[in-house]
Amino acid sequence: MNRQVTLRVNGVTQQHSVEPRLLLVYYLREVLGLTGTHVGCDTSQCGACTVLLEGQAVKSCTILAVQADGAEITTIEGLARDGKLHPLQTGFWEEHGLQCGFCTPGMIMAACQLLERIPDPSEAQIRHGLAGNLCRCTGYHNIVRAVQHAARKLLETKQR
Amino acid sequence: MAAPAVGSRIKRREDPRLITGTGNYVEDVTPAGTLYMALARSPHAHARLRRVNVKDALQHPGVVAALTGPEVRQIVDSVPCVVDFPDLKKPKWPVLAVDRVRYVGEAVAAVVATDRAMAVDAASLVQTDYLPLTAVTDPERALRPRSTRVHAEFKDNQAWYSLTEAGDVDSAFREAHVVVKQRLVNQRLIPLAMETRGVVAQYHAASGLLTVWSTSQNPHQLKSQLAALLGLPENQVRVIAPDVGGGFGSKIDVYCEEILACIFALRLGRPVKWIEERRENFQGTIHGRDQVDYVEVAAQRDGVITGLKVKVIADVGAYWGFFSPAIATSTIGLATGCYAIPNFRGELYEVFTNKTPVDAYRGAGRPEAAYIIERAVDLVALELALDPAEVRRKNFIGGPFPYATAGGMSFDSGNYRAALDKALQSAGYQRRRSEQKRLRQRGRYQGIGLSSYIELCAIGPWEMGAVRVDAAGKVTVLTGTSPHGQGEETTFAQIVADQLQVAVEEVAVQHGDTAVVPAGIGTYGSRTTAVGGSAVLNACLLVKEKAFKIASHLLQVPEDRLTFAQGTFAVKDAPDRAVTLAKVAAQAYTGSVPGAEMGLEASAYFEAPNLVFPFGTHVAVVEVDPETGEVKLVRYVAVDDAGNIINPLTAEGQVHGGIAQGVGQALMEAAVYDESGQLVTGTLMDYAIPAAEDLPLFETAFTVTPTPRNPLGAKGIGEAGTIGATPAVVNAVMDALAPFGIRHIDMPLSPERVWRAIQESAKARPARRRGPSARRRGS
Numbered sequence: 050m051n052r053q054v055t056l057r058v059n060g061v062t063q064q065h066s067v068e069p070r071l072l073l074v075y076y077l078r079e080v081l082g083l084t085g086t087h088v089g090c091d092t093s094q095c096g097a098c099t100v101l102l103e104g105q106a107v108k109s110c111t112i113l114a115v116q117a118d119g120a121e122i123t124t125i126e127g128l129a130r131d132g133k134l135h136p137l138q139t140g141f142w143e144e145h146g147l148q149c150g151f152c153t154p155g156m157i158m159a160a161c162q163l164l165e166r167i168p169d170p171s172e173a174q175i176r177h178g179l180a181g182n183l184c185r186c187t188g189y190h191n192i193v194r195a196v197q198h199a200a201r202k203l204l205e206t207k208q209r
Numbered sequence: 210m211a212a213p214a215v216g217s218r219i220k221r222r223e224d225p226r227l228i229t230g231t232g233n234y235v236e237d238v239t240p241a242g243t244l245y246m247a248l249a250r251s252p253h254a255h256a257r258l259r260r261v262n263v264k265d266a267l268q269h270p271g272v273v274a275a276l277t278g279p280e281v282r283q284i285v286d287s288v289p290c291v292v293d294f295p296d297l298k299k300p301k302w303p304v305l306a307v308d309r310v311r312y313v314g315e316a317v318a319a320v321v322a323t324d325r326a327m328a329v330d331a332a333s334l335v336q337t338d339y340l341p342l343t344a345v346t347d348p349e350r351a352l353r354p355r356s357t358r359v360h361a362e363f364k365d366n367q368a369w370y371s372l373t374e375a376g377d378v379d380s381a382f383r384e385a386h387v388v389v390k391q392r393l394v395n396q397r398l399i400p401l402a403m404e405t406r407g408v409v410a411q412y413h414a415a416s417g418l419l420t421v422w423s424t425s426q427n428p429h430q431l432k433s434q435l436a437a438l439l440g441l442p443e444n445q446v447r448v449i450a451p452d453v454g455g456g457f458g459s460k461i462d463v464y465c466e467e468i469l470a471c472i473f474a475l476r477l478g479r480p481v482k483w484i485e486e487r488r489e490n491f492q493g494t495i496h497g498r499d500q501v502d503y504v505e506v507a508a509q510r511d512g513v514i515t516g517l518k519v520k521v522i523a524d525v526g527a528y529w530g531f532f533s534p535a536i537a538t539s540t541i542g543l544a545t546g547c548y549a550i551p552n553f554r555g556e557l558y559e560v561f562t563n564k565t566p567v568d569a570y571r572g573a574g575r576p577e578a579a580y581i582i583e584r585a586v587d588l589v590a591l592e593l594a595l596d597p598a599e600v601r602r603k604n605f606i607g608g609p610f611p612y613a614t615a616g617g618m619s620f621d622s623g624n625y626r627a628a629l630d631k632a633l634q635s636a637g638y639q640r641r642r643s644e645q646k647r648l649r650q651r652g653r654y655q656g657i658g659l660s661s662y663i664e665l666c667a668i669g670p671w672e673m674g675a676v677r678v679d680a681a682g683k684v685t686v687l688t689g690t691s692p693h694g695q696g697e698e699t700t701f702a703q704i705v706a707d708q709l710q711v712a713v714e715e716v717a718v719q720h721g722d723t724a725v726v727p728a729g730i731g732t733y734g735s736r737t738t739a740v741g742g743s744a745v746l747n748a749c750l751l752v753k754e755k756a757f758k759i760a761s762h763l764l765q766v767p768e769d770r771l772t773f774a775q776g777t778f779a780v781k782d783a784p785d786r787a788v789t790l791a792k793v794a795a796q797a798y799t800g801s802v803p804g805a806e807m808g809l810e811a812s813a814y815f816e817a818p819n820l821v822f823p824f825g826t827h828v829a830v831v832e833v834d835p836e837t838g839e840v841k842l843v844r845y846v847a848v849d850d851a852g853n854i855i856n857p858l859t860a861e862g863q864v865h866g867g868i869a870q871g872v873g874q875a876l877m878e879a880a881v882y883d884e885s886g887q888l889v890t891g892t893l894m895d896y897a898i899p900a901a902e903d904l905p906l907f908e909t910a911f912t913v914t915p916t917p918r919n920p921l922g923a924k925g926i927g928e929a930g931t932i933g934a935t936p937a938v939v940n941a942v943m944d945a946l947a948p949f950g951i952r953h954i955d956m957p958l959s960p961e962r963v964w965r966a967i968q969e970s971a972k973a974r975p976a977r978r979r980g981p982s983a984r985r986r987g988s
């Protein structure tokens with residue numbers, strides 16, 4: 050009993066017939082081949098699967114593809130524009146905000162929404178904003194730095 | 210001349226793919242026609258397995274094949290463990306259980322289906338009939354004479370015993386001014402790499418080639434093991450560890466799932482994929498630590514330690530993993546820390562229990578040693594009312610190096626005092642102490658904790674590095690190490706860039722594919738830079754040797770009249786007669802040079818002659834809320850000495866991550882089993898690892914004491930943070946709780962445990978209550 054879904058993912062309209070039990074994350078990874086979004090747990094704790102759904106950071110392992118029907122979705126693959134990295138991506142690179150990189154796409158997407166809400170966050174606000182994303186490699190030190198880096202760059206661009 | 214690349218903060222070359230979501234992890238590998246594997250696992254910690262029936266599972270839609278223990282045993286009789294000691298009890302670890310299950314999560318059957326969900330559904334249809342038996346979960350009880358045995362073929366659960374002795378321990382204790390004793394529990398931990406394990410096995414019948422993508426830290430060892438287990442020649446097995454999402458030791462082992470995926474792939478001629486669920490990861494991937502340690506210290510009144518007795522009871526779980534028997538031997542080997550303790554007795558009991566096997570988890574035996582000795586030193590300081598920093602200073606090994614320790618190690622180099630002094634200075638230790646006094650008067654409980662740890666790395670036996678300069682002068686490096694977050698695509702390029710005088714961007718480092726890299730050991734035990742980097746360096750030297758020959762031919766002067774600087778070979782005294790490395794490389798592939806064969810490449814094996822011993826001092830500052838028992842980590846200063854540092858940026862990253870895991874053990878993490886052997890902290894909902902909000906920014910610095918034991922002078926930094934952090938944090942909390950008369954609490958120092966200890970101390974000594982009420986007066 051498959052169901053038809055239509056989504057806009059990274060600006061491209063997608064239409065597929067999917068099993069109702071298919072999680073959004075597997076729709077992205079296995080149906081669309083967007084493997085940048087990762088799965089790190091089965092209890093909605095790790096945040097490796099974070100994507101933007103209508104601009105909101107959501108854990109794509111926790112909603113079904115059919116629930117996302119009609120939605121606009123951005124994944125890590127859709128973040129760079131015209132071959133130019135998003136300031137969060139450069140921030141993570143410059144500040145060594147990743148090691149194994151497995152948590153990174155989810156971290157970046159969560160940070161995206163954080164900076165949307167709070168353009169100039171304090172260290173505490175960054176840490177709080179990333180509370181739903183786990184990293185086992187970095188101790189978060191350079192992730193905080195990366196987000197601060199991106200915030201600075203984004204503010205500079207706005208002021209220009 | 211351009212600044213040397215080694216020692217520079219160069220941002221990582223692996224990052225562009227990882228920050229754009231275009232990395233390639235095992236889960237991203239799905240060859241056409243892939244089948245999915247799922248396992249049925251034991252819900253019992255100990256049971257007779259009377260029947261396993263896969264008939265219903267096979268009838269489920271989409272199911273292609275299934276396997277059970279007896280059938281698999283015909284092909285592979287045990288999951289491998291490569292360590293052998295005299296008198297080591299070595300039971301077989303069946304790939305799928307046969308007759309008995311010995312821990313919750315042990316695999317009993319495997320099914321393969323055309324899609325992931327179908328495979329999982331089918332695995333739940335496997336019928337089993339268990340007769341539950343008493344489970345043994347406490348290692349000390351497991352050692353008792355009448356304990357239930359985990360392996361009926363052995364007379365008891367003592368898997369191995371060793372005794373290490375030096376000096377005259379009994380006299381030291383007889384003559385001591387004070388003797389301090391403590392039982393310390395080093396709790397079981399879950400390694401918890403954010404990427405779970407996974408494997409894809411593909412067999413190409415026409416060529417006879419088996420290709421295996423695995424989340425392995427050591428693909429070459431996996432290749433050799435799989436070939437041996439499956440009876441294939443090694444040259445018909447290719448293992449690829451693509452991007453791997455962290456390992457921390459848990460991805461060293463050869464696991465049953467890798468063996469099963471290969472058996473299915475060989476049988477079915479189709480690719481077979483298995484991706485571990487997090488729930489399975491908690492039960493089916495090796496665990497770390499799990500020791501009960503008894504420590505006794507003999508000391509003089511002035512704080513000089515004269516003797517140490519350590520009894521280590523290591524709970525190894527139900528079976529031996531790849532390196533398991535060796536893990537706790539490092540605890541004994543490093544139990545005397547960086548201190549000159551002449552009289553030592555170390556007893557090690559390794560014990561089977563009905564729990565998941567324990568193997569290497571970040572630090573692997575060394576964090577346990579650091580915890581024992583660093584807690585013990587603090588207890589001596591407390592007993593004698595001395596400053597813990599002073600007690601450390603009094604006991605540090607002062608050289609000369611190499612220094613033979615009572616634990617049987619040969620320390621390469623060290624300046625323990627310098628690291629301590631630097632850490633104390635950065636932390637403003639003296640100021641902190643007066644501040645602490647002031648705060649206490651106001652009812653605030655700050656604690657300052659030190660740990661002067663020692664670490665052991667550069668585990669052998671060797672590593673391979675190859676360097677090739679192509680005809681255009683670009684460089685390719687092959688390394689047998691298999692980084693999975695450590696960043697050697699960058700740091701090894703830095704080493705090569707300096708040697709061959711090329712830009713870092715012109716060096717491509719390849720790893721992780723046994724068909725690309727001819728030989729290797731892998732990445733674990735902080736060995737990658739010291740052993741793998743040294744192999745790469747030596748390969749560079751060979752390439753340069755050959756390049757000199759070619760340049761000498763091109764410039765028509767003897768080699769000893771040539772210099773090599775800024776990528777150019779030039780004639781001494783006639784610098785305008787010169788030829789670039791690129792030109793030399795082009796010549797190497799086009800024209801013949803007398804006495805030199807074509808090509809410009811070389812490979813080198815670096816044999817690790819002996820271990821190297823990084824060290825450092827960490828300082829943790831915590832504040833404990835006596836009303837709630839909550840511990841807040843306020844400040845963290847780490848001074849580490851890993852010898853020469855190739856890239857401070859990535860080295861700091863290693864320290865940060867290590868500290869986070871060490872803090873996790875001190876304050877939050879614990880793999881808890883109930884009496885019946887159920888893992889009650891079996892998901893991320895019950896097992897807490899540090900999140901961003903639990904940690905502060907870390908202040909890191911290095912001292913540099915190169916090792917003479919490899920040409921880089923580098924030691925290893927991957928595990929240092931984890932080793933240093935746990936005792937530093939626990940010592941800080943105990944320091945904070947000293948006014949309550951609390952001497953020790955076992956980890957993790959959760960609010961509940963701390964609160965209870967405060968309550969009990971308040972009951973036992975009502976006078977101490979003054980603490981909290983003083984705050985009311987003060988505020």
Ligand code: FES
Nearest residue numbers: 089090095096110
């Ligand atoms: S996969 Fe862990 S929260 Fe979604």
Ligand code: FES
Nearest residue numbers: 148152184185186
């Ligand atoms: S970089 Fe490895 S989990 Fe975050």
